[in-house]
Amino acid sequence: MPKLSQFSFPKDRLSGRELIVVAALALILIFLMPPLLPGFRLDLLHRYLALAIVALGIDLIWGFTGLLSLGHGIFFALGGYAIAMHLKLQVPATASSPLPDFMALYGVTELPWFWYPFYSFAFAVAAVVVIPALLGALLGYLVFRNRIRGVYFSILTQAAIIVFFNFFNGQQKLFNGTNGLTDFQTLLGFPVRDAQTQYWFYILTVIFLALAYLLCRWLTMGRFGRLLVAIRDDEARVRFSGYNPTSYKVLVFAISAALAGIGGAFFTLRTGIISPRAMDIAFSIEMVIWVAVGGRASLIGAILGALLVNFARSLLSEQFADIWLFFQGALFLIVVLALPTGIVGWLRTEAPNLIAKLLGRPQPVATYPELEFNPEVQYEREVLQREDK
Amino acid sequence: MTFLLESVFNGMSIGAVLLLTALGLAIVFGIMGVINLAHGELMMLGAYTTFMVQNGFRQLGEGWFDAYLLIAVPLAFAVAAGVGVLLERGVIRYLYGRPLETLLATWGVSLILQQLVRSISWQMTLQIALFCLLFFGGRWFLSKRAIAPRWQAWVTPVLMVLSVGIGLTAGLVAGGAVGLAMTKPWFGAQGVDVTAPSWLRGGVNLWGVQFPFVRLLIIALTAVCLVAIYLFLLRSQWGLRIRAVTQNRSMSACLGIPTQTVDALTFALGSGLAGVAGCAISLLGSVSPNTGQNYIVEAFMVVVVGGVGKIVGSIVAALGIGLVNYVIGSGLMTRFLEPQTALFDFFEFFASTSMARVMVFILIIAFLQLRPAGLFPQKGRTVDA
Numbered sequence: 001m002p003k004l005s006q007f008s009f010p011k012d013r014l015s016g017r018e019l020i021v022v023a024a025l026a027l028i029l030i031f032l033m034p035p036l037l038p039g040f041r042l043d044l045l046h047r048y049l050a051l052a053i054v055a056l057g058i059d060l061i062w063g064f065t066g067l068l069s070l071g072h073g074i075f076f077a078l079g080g081y082a083i084a085m086h087l088k089l090q091v092p093a094t095a096s097s098p099l100p101d102f103m104a105l106y107g108v109t110e111l112p113w114f115w116y117p118f119y120s121f122a123f124a125v126a127a128v129v130v131i132p133a134l135l136g137a138l139l140g141y142l143v144f145r146n147r148i149r150g151v152y153f154s155i156l157t158q159a160a161i162i163v164f165f166n167f168f169n170g171q172q173k174l175f176n177g178t179n180g181l182t183d184f185q186t187l188l189g190f191p192v193r194d195a196q197t198q199y200w201f202y203i204l205t206v207i208f209l210a211l212a213y214l215l216c217r218w219l220t221m222g223r224f225g226r227l228l229v230a231i232r233d234d235e236a237r238v239r240f241s242g243y244n245p246t247s248y249k250v251l252v253f254a255i256s257a258a259l260a261g262i263g264g265a266f267f268t269l270r271t272g273i274i275s276p277r278a279m280d281i282a283f284s285i286e287m288v289i290w291v292a293v294g295g296r297a298s299l300i301g302a303i304l305g306a307l308l309v310n311f312a313r314s315l316l317s318e319q320f321a322d323i324w325l326f327f328q329g330a331l332f333l334i335v336v337l338a339l340p341t342g343i344v345g346w347l348r349t350e351a352p353n354l355i356a357k358l359l360g361r362p363q364p365v366a367t368y369p370e371l372e373f374n375p376e377v378q379y380e381r382e383v384l385q386r387e388d389k
Numbered sequence: 390m391t392f393l394l395e396s397v398f399n400g401m402s403i404g405a406v407l408l409l410t411a412l413g414l415a416i417v418f419g420i421m422g423v424i425n426l427a428h429g430e431l432m433m434l435g436a437y438t439t440f441m442v443q444n445g446f447r448q449l450g451e452g453w454f455d456a457y458l459l460i461a462v463p464l465a466f467a468v469a470a471g472v473g474v475l476l477e478r479g480v481i482r483y484l485y486g487r488p489l490e491t492l493l494a495t496w497g498v499s500l501i502l503q504q505l506v507r508s509i510s511w512q513m514t515l516q517i518a519l520f521c522l523l524f525f526g527g528r529w530f531l532s533k534r535a536i537a538p539r540w541q542a543w544v545t546p547v548l549m550v551l552s553v554g555i556g557l558t559a560g561l562v563a564g565g566a567v568g569l570a571m572t573k574p575w576f577g578a579q580g581v582d583v584t585a586p587s588w589l590r591g592g593v594n595l596w597g598v599q600f601p602f603v604r605l606l607i608i609a610l611t612a613v614c615l616v617a618i619y620l621f622l623l624r625s626q627w628g629l630r631i632r633a634v635t636q637n638r639s640m641s642a643c644l645g646i647p648t649q650t651v652d653a654l655t656f657a658l659g660s661g662l663a664g665v666a667g668c669a670i671s672l673l674g675s676v677s678p679n680t681g682q683n684y685i686v687e688a689f690m691v692v693v694v695g696g697v698g699k700i701v702g703s704i705v706a707a708l709g710i711g712l713v714n715y716v717i718g719s720g721l722m723t724r725f726l727e728p729q730t731a732l733f734d735f736f737e738f739f740a741s742t743s744m745a746r747v748m749v750f751i752l753i754i755a756f757l758q759l760r761p762a763g764l765f766p767q768k769g770r771t772v773d774a
Contacts, residue, residue, distance in 0.1 A: 068489045142754055146761035151424045151488040155689045156754075162686050163750040166743035281682065285496050292493065325504035332497025336490045337483060360539040 014217060026210045030203050043270065046202045048310040049209055050266035055290045055306035056212050056299060057259030062288065063296030064220055065252050066232030068150075071157030072260045073284035074164045075132035079261025080274035081168075082131055084181035085115060086124030087192065092185055101183065102176040112174055121188060128265040129258045136257025140250040149235065158281060165279040180275020193272065205266045209303070212259055216299050219255070228252060229297075289328070292335040295342025305342065391597045396716055402604040404711025405611040409669055410684045411691035411703050412614060413662035418689075419698040420635045420655055423481055424492040427499035428688070429681025431660045434472060435465035435667025436676040437506060440581050455586040458668075462610070465664040472502075473660020477653050485652075499681070506678045507578045511571045516560035523552035580677035589672070607669045614665060618700065621658075631655050635698070687746075694753055696763030705764055710749060718745030 029049070034042055054076055061067040088100040097104055099111055117123045139160060143153055168175050175181065184192045191197060219225060230238045231245045238245050268274040277283075286309075294305020309331070317324040339346055371377050410432060417425050425431075439461040446457035476498060484491045505513075527548045536544065564572045585603055592601035622628040633641040634651045642648045670680065691710060695702025715721070720740030739748045760766070 066489075068492070142758065146757060148757065148761055151492060152693060154489065154492060155424070155686075155693060156757075159686050159690055159750055159753070163747045166746050170741060170743045281686070282500075285493075288493065322504060322508050325500050329497040329499075329501035329504070332493050332500070333480065336494040336497070337480065340490070354542075357542050 014214070014221065018217075019214075022210050022213060026206050029206045034199065034202070042202075044311070044314055045307075046198075046205060046270050047267060048307050049202075049205050050263045050270065051287075051290070051310060052303040052306040053205075053209050053212050053263035053266070054260045054287055055294070055302040056209075056216050057256035057263070058287050059291045059294075059296060059299060059302035060216050060219065060228075060259070061253055061256040063291060063298070063302070064225065064228040064232060065249060067249065067253065068154045068288065069157045069253070069256070070154050070281070070284050070288070071161040071164075072257070072287050073279040073281075074161050075136060075257040075260035076264035076267070076287075077164070077168070077274060077276070077278040078132045078135065079128045079264030080268035080278060081175065081181065082118070082124055082127040082261070083265040084184070084268050084274045085118040086121060087184040087187060088181050089115065089119050090184075090186045100181075102179070102181075103173070106173045108173050128261050132261030132264075133254040133258040137250050137254040140253035141246075144246045144249045144253075158284075161279050161281060161284055165276050168276040168279065178276060180273055180277070182273035182275070184272055187269075192269070198270065201266065201269045205270075208262055208266065212262070213299055213303065215255075216259075219252075220299070224248075286328075289332060289335065291342075293331065293339075293342055295344030295346075298342065298344040301342050301344035304344065308343075392721065394596060395598050396712070396719075396721055398598065398600060398604075399719070400712030400715040401708060402608060402711075403715055404708040405604075405608045406666070406669060406673070406684075407687060407691055407711055408704060408707035409607070409611045409614065409666040410663070411688040411695075411707055412611075412618065412700070413659040413666065414688050415692050415695070415700055415703040416618070416662065417656060417659035418692055419700070419703075420631060421485075421652065422488060422697075423485075423656070424488055424495065424689075425476075425481075425659070426492055426495040426685065427476065427502060428495075428660075428663050429683075429685035430499040430502040431469040431473060431663035431681070432667035432670065432684060433506065433676065433678060433681040434502065435469045435664030436583070436671035436680060437576065437581070437667075438465040438468045438664065439668045439671045440576075440583050440676060443583055455588055458586060462665055462668050465668040466661040467664070469664025469667065470657040470661035473663075474653055474657045476660070477656040481656065482649070482652065503678045503681075506576055508574050509576070510574045511567075512560050512564040515563055515571075516556045519559050520552050520556035523555060524548055527552065576678075578678065580675035580680075582675045583671040585672050603672050607672070610665065610669055614662060615700075615704070618658075618662075627651070627654060690750075690753055694756060694763055696765040699763075699765040702763055702765035710753075713752065714745050714749055717748050718742045 029045075033045060037045060054072060057075075058069065058072060061069055088102075091098055091100065095101065099108065100115075103111075118127070139157075143156055148156065169178055171177060186192060187197070190200075220228065227238065227243060227248055231248060235245050264274070264278065290306040290309050291302045292305070293309050294303065295301025313324055313328070316327055335342065341349070410428075413431075414425065414428050417423050417428070439458075442461040442464055443454075443457050446454050446460070476495070480494050480498065481491055484494060528544070531544055531548075589602045589606060592599050592605075594600070620628075622632060630641070630646045630651050631654065633644075633646055634648050634655075638648060641651075666684075667676075667681075670676070670684070687710070691703055691706045694710065695704070695706035717736070717739050718741060720736070739745060757763075
């Protein structure tokens with residue numbers, strides 16, 4: 001298996017060129033894509049960009065820190081529910097009851113107490129970020145404190161998602177159960193389903209994706225990023241070096257949960273529905289596969305993977321409905337067995353070699369990637385070069 | 390008294406199903422350290438095997454029909470164990486020591502198995518058989534010849550494309566020629582129902598408590614499986630080898646134990662138990678391609694709470710979780726409490742099957758705060774390796 005570490009040390013400074021590229025891509029997405037794409041595809045693109053925000057969060061904890069969460073659907077759904085609750089409270093003046101429409105079906109006459117703060121738009125927006133982050137921090141703290149790691153952590157997150165699924169599914173009076181929250185009307189007075197409003201949501205999604213990318217980039221470079229990678233590669237050694245991995249893991253898990261919440265909120269605004277189905281086990285594992293396909297420990301890879309896998313899914317399932325699951329299953333196997341560094345990693349290392357091999361050209365001699373990062377080796381090389389001159 | 394007996398029995402019967410599903414996992418996860426997310430799908434294969442055996446025996450006549458379980462249980466074991474060996478040899482053996490990757494790969498396998506059961510038909514069987522024949526046969530054939538090094542990298546991709554193409558078209562042509570008999574899925578996406586044999590219907594009434602025969606049979610089946618596993622692991626040659634490899638893999642290899650065979654055997658054993666569990670759950674309700682998903686997470690919880698590597702732990706944990714699940718889910722606690730008190734409202738809130746799961750998970754998290762390594766943790770220096 002190729003070493004992952006060769007991809008996990010991004011440049012230590014955010015260069016001006018990178019900022020320009022990010023800004024340019026964002027501007028292309030905002031101004032060029034809407035007129036180019038038909039409405040249906042643009043709708044899909046918007047959804048997948050929202051999912052790409054989630055993928056960034058997954059990459060942060062899995063690609064960099066080595067925590068495989070199979071429960072990010074919880075945070076995704078919580079973000080969605082937070083914004084949806086605010087939307088459901090925008091009851092039109094013509095309605096017979098001041099409560100959200102579904103509550104009448106179950107004979108609820110008084111708004112449950114925790115719905116009240118969601119009258120405030122500012123609170124709802126804050127809740128999109130804060131509630132998933134707090135829950136992530138709490139869950140993470142309870143698990144990491146006991147040094148529960150690796151697969152145990154994954155299994156526990158998977159159990160947690162079942163619990164939340166059951167909870168939201170069972171509470172018809174509080175959250176409309178299986179049907180979820182849907183049929184939104186207005187947000188801050190604007191009609192939600194209007195094309196113009198949706199375009200504003202689209203712009204916001206792109207901006208937030210760019211911001212999320214820059215945030216993750218900032219986190220993963222420098223000391224903090226190296227600590228995350230060190231926790232992934234050898235946690236015991238990090239502890240022996242005098243760091244407490246628990247607090248770093250809790251922090252990064254909370255950030256990742258907040259990103260999932262933001263993604264969930266934008267996804268909900270586009271699709272117009274949030275239901276416990278967002279907490280399906282399968283959906284949460286799919287999030288991992290986006291990152292794996294794109295290339296873990298590569299932020300670009302996470303975004304690329306989310307877009308690629310989802311577009312492939314929509315194309316394939318339009319053509320052949322039942323082939324998609326076979327394809328998805330094969331994708332898991334391929335990514336694990338043949339392409340452990342994902343598309344981005346493969347393009348960086350193996351693709352040039354493969355092309356040379358197929359063309360029958362001699363291959364470059366491989367060295368240990370560690371040599372490229374070892375300051376002493378670099379120093380010796382520089383000295384040798386100077387002596388040569 | 391009746392309450393007590395009833396709750397113990399019902400808790401035990403929930404626990405027995407849990408234990409039967411967790412037993413295979415406990416072996417695979419505990420002994421090999423492999424997370425098998427396709428375990429639920431192996432159960433589902435066992436359940437579908439039972440369904441097919443039942444259909445076969447129905448053709449034979451009423452007298453034979455009652456005896457189908459005698460064949461179904463071993464056959465379910467064999468089918469699941471066979472698929473398990475394929476899975477281990479084909480995928481998992483490349484991933485030892487990388488549990489997170491194993492987890493993802495087995496999830497991929499579970500998706501493929503689910504869809505396979507949904508859409509398998511004679512046409513698809515033909516396609517798969519042709520593909521395997523061409524691809525693996527072609528590789529075997531070419532491995533006997535000398536190929537110029539420059540072309541060697543092309544062999545697998547070209548063979549792959551060719552055999553996929555030929556297999557697919559041959560299947561489509563055959564399907565078009567024969568028609569519906571060939572393209573109709575065997576099972577479809579709908580659930581199928583397994584009819585219990587007549588002697589399993591009804592139950593026995595003791596001390597005012599109803600004991601359904603099906604539940605009793607599952608408890609008995611679980612007990613038999615447990616005894617068999619203990620005998621196998623503690624009394625047989627291969628059991629000894631499995632235990633040796635668990636304790637120290639490289640030393641066992643040095644002493645001449647074929648560790649690869651041991652791996653395959655252990656995995657086959659765990660998978661086979663999943664098949665038996667599938668046979669048991671097929672008696673409880675209708676079976677659909679995603680049946681396995683309902684059981685897998687709780688089975689993992691059993692293993693984690695019990696302590697990895699200890700089957701005793703799984704037994705205690707399964708029965709404990711089953712009991713708590715029943716006591717909370719059935720609202721039994723509310724019977725002993727005064728209505729309108731805070732405690733009553735609390736238990737009332739959790740008194741449904743789905744909310745009981747919520748409560749059980751909270752209890753598990755709380756429990757893991759006290760005993761992070763489970764009920765019966767492994768002791769020794771090798772644990773953290």
